[in-house]
Amino acid sequence: MADIVQQPATGSQNLQQAVQARAKAKRRVRLFLLLPALGIIGIFGLAPLSIALIYSFLEPGTYGGVEWSFSTDAYVQFLFERDIFDDTLGFNSAYLQIFGRSFGLAILTMCGTLMLGFPVAYFIAARPPEQRNAWLFAITLPFWTNLLIRTYSMLLIVRDEGFINLALMKLGVIGAPMQMLYTDGAVLAGLVYSYLPFMILPIYASLEKFDFALLEAGHDLYASRIQVFRHIIIPISRPGIVAGCALVLIPALGAYITPELLGGGKKLMIGNLIAMQFGSGRNWPFGSAAALILMAVVLIALLLSLRAGAEKENRHG
């Protein structure tokens, strides 16, 4: 009797052990399969960031590179200027101004690409499915050419002897060429042009499955065209708008080539400032610090906007 009762108990014990062993093996395999991904994130993501973080707390070497002694000078330098004579710290807003200009230009770039990109994305989403790929191809076509070349051609258009000035002078609108190159306007136009596809593509993705019967339903329920746009089209494409804004704002903040060429190095943006520290400035710690400060500001802004978005969602839910 006792034997018979025991039998199933050992059976289930064995089963349990087998299940546990299997689960353990599975975990090991899973970890092993994750290694390549973890490796890539570590080598290309975390390692460079760590290097930048470490360098930002070191002293600059005379011919570039770093001296291995701890210093917070790089961060202090960002806001203050050390007087050459009495070594006191005075507030210096020069770098803050560059940050300010960068944020201003990046936000304007985001607004510009949104204003231009949204109608284009909507237009493509409203085409018959078999035509859409051709339109998307046309949008991505400029990517096939190097950004440097595209920016140079922009330069040729806006310079004093460029296409716009020549055309306006021929038409007699202006007597002498307008100064357009090396202005904030030129940099903005260049940025909008470069980043437009990054706005169009995510908005298109969010509108791709859009049911256009919803527009009729809205009109039918007493919504005017503007109300339909506000209450139906915008909320449904919001994920695409948010993604597009992030995809444009973040790289626009760190833009280098466009302000370098179209701003002529006079209208500095953060990207130029950082590049300068690693190049002619020979101040690697300060370059690293500037890059990390930029990253911190962007991260905080993103987190805040995400939280605001989530709260909005909750209230409407």
Add this chain to the structure above:
Amino acid sequence: MIDVRHVTKKFGEGATAVMALEDVSLIIPEGSFFTLLGPSGCGKTTLLRLIAGFELPSEGEIRLDGDSIGHLPPHKRPVNTVFQNYALFPHMSVARNIGFGLEMLKRPKTEIAATIEEMLDLVQLGAFAARRVDQLSGGQQQRVALARALAPRPKVLLLDEPLSALDLKLRKGMQSELKRLQAETGITFVFVTHDQSEALAMSDQIAVMSAGAVQQVGTPEDIYTAPQSRFVADFIGDTNIVTGELLGYDGPMAQIRFGEGRSLSVKTASATLVPGPVHVALRPETITICDAASDAALLIGTVRDATYFGAGSQMSIRLEDGTEIQAQVDRPSPAGTLVGLNCDSAMLQVLAD
């Protein structure tokens, strides 16, 4: 009351233009359940969209209670639509979907909340107010679409094949639910369908449409028992169309004879046909079988085959002139026998074409 006057709708221009509706005139009485019935491409949905305002007529006029509305945009018409695929707003809760129309009309918040409550009760979805619409089943989405369209209390509710996406059992349930809602609210329902049994079951009046024109308007009984044309007779239920000889008219009735038989007094769709061969509609369930040699036999034919369907059998019979007709009988005769067909002459109808 909706008064559609000489409405024509053309899509496109020139040689490639498609005529969707051609000189359609129709009166839809207030508070009725009115059905536009026809095969796909007959123009019924175009007519509905013209009343909703999604399309504008190429010619003609649409009046609602005397006011011309044919050229107003959809959001200025006191008319709401239940769409074929519901077109519910995916980013809003059930309650906000239902309240959307009133919100756009800038009604006070308390009124909107009360109406949403009332509509949820009306369509029996009280527990689902806070749900997202994509968490609902097809039948529930259908009811939300109904509630959303009814909430602003439109003068007319337009329904564009709203039941076609539901399975058979749900569809039957929704048919009676729609009838109930129409009776409870007293709102004029204009219902578009290609399903003739649905139209017969639900409507106060049916307009049968084909090729961009209204073929016949009448109560379901009118349409079924007194079809005017071959098209209507064919489209509504199963019909046999046989050839008889028109002898003349006796008041409103036509005098008809089949073969060498006696003359019959029969309802007619037209009082202006010339004597000679005419088409007569004969419903399968009105036919009785008798001896071929008997006096009662109006038509004589040979039994081809019979199909049992539970409540009776469907017999296929070939007449002497080669026409194949269907008859529903309790007990079928064996294939190959010569039988006589009899029918109450009140159930026959002479067609106009």
